[in-house]
Amino acid sequence: MLWSDRRAVLLALAALPLAACGFTPAYAPGAAGQALRGQVRASDPVTSRDFDFVAAFEERLGRPTVARFELAYRITTSERGSAQVSGIGPTRITLFGEIAYSLSKIATGETVTSGKLRNFTNYSTTDTQLATRRAQEDAEKRLMRILADQVAARLLAALSE
Numbered sequence: 335m336l337w338s339d340r341r342a343v344l345l346a347l348a349a350l351p352l353a354a355c356g357f358t359p360a361y362a363p364g365a366a367g368q369a370l371r372g373q374v375r376a377s378d379p380v381t382s383r384d385f386d387f388v389a390a391f392e393e394r395l396g397r398p399t400v401a402r403f404e405l406a407y408r409i410t411t412s413e414r415g416s417a418q419v420s421g422i423g424p425t426r427i428t429l430f431g432e433i434a435y436s437l438s439k440i441a442t443g444e445t446v447t448s449g450k451l452r453n454f455t456n457y458s459t460t461d462t463q464l465a466t467r468r469a470q471e472d473a474e475k476r477l478m479r480i481l482a483d484q485v486a487a488r489l490l491a492a493l494s495e
Contacts, residue, residue, distance in 0.1 A: 370489060374437070375401035383409055386475050387433070390482035395489075403446065405489075407435040409481070411474070416456065423459075427470070430454045431477045435485050437492070447492035451484045453477065 375398040379385040387409060392398075411431045415424025436448035457473035459466045 370395050370403070370486075370493060372396040372399045373401060374398060374403045374405050374489070375440070376405045377407060381409075383411065383474055383478055386478035387482050390479040391486060394482055394486040402440060404438050404440050405435060405485075406438070407433055407485070409433050409478075411477070425459050426456055427459060427473075428454055428456050429470075429473045429477055431481055433481045433485060435488075437489055447489065449488060451481060451488065453480045453484065455480065 372395070374391075374395055376388045376391055379388045387407070391405070409431065410433075411429060414428050414430070415426070416428045417424060417426035419425050430452070431454065432450060432452045434448075434450045437446045438444060439446060455473045455477045457469040460469070
């Protein structure tokens with residue numbers, strides 16, 4: 335038996351339990367991913383972090399055309415130095431983020447799902463303020479993208495139940 339034949343058999347055997355449990359891809363036609371595509375309007379951004387979150391969220395689920403759902407959210411962040419050099423100070427900063435979100439139907443105001451998610455990212459400080467500030471801004475954008483991905487995944491899971 336050739337290796338390619340064995341791989342095909344093993345792949346088919348690995349996929350068998352998924353077929354038995356009723357697994358369907360989130361972005362299949364008619365699935366929850368398609369039901370949310372272009373249907374969720376995030377609350378208007380106020381801060382630069384909010385703008386980064388909304389941009390990443392809309393990139394994931396599409397910009398709303400005729401929104402059926404409203405996403406309310408509140409983002410909080412904090413920083414903590416995670417590496418110290420004597421006489422210099424922190425050289426590695428951990429940026430923590432938490433988002434509290436609530437998805438509701440626009441027509442009825444009924445809450446579909448809500449929750450809180452947390453994550454973190456890091457950045458390094460350097461000897462120049464400009465480079466440190468750029469690293470901090472990049473870390474904030476990465477954190478907002480991570481949180482947007484998490485929220486989108488939770489919304490898809492909630493609507494597929």
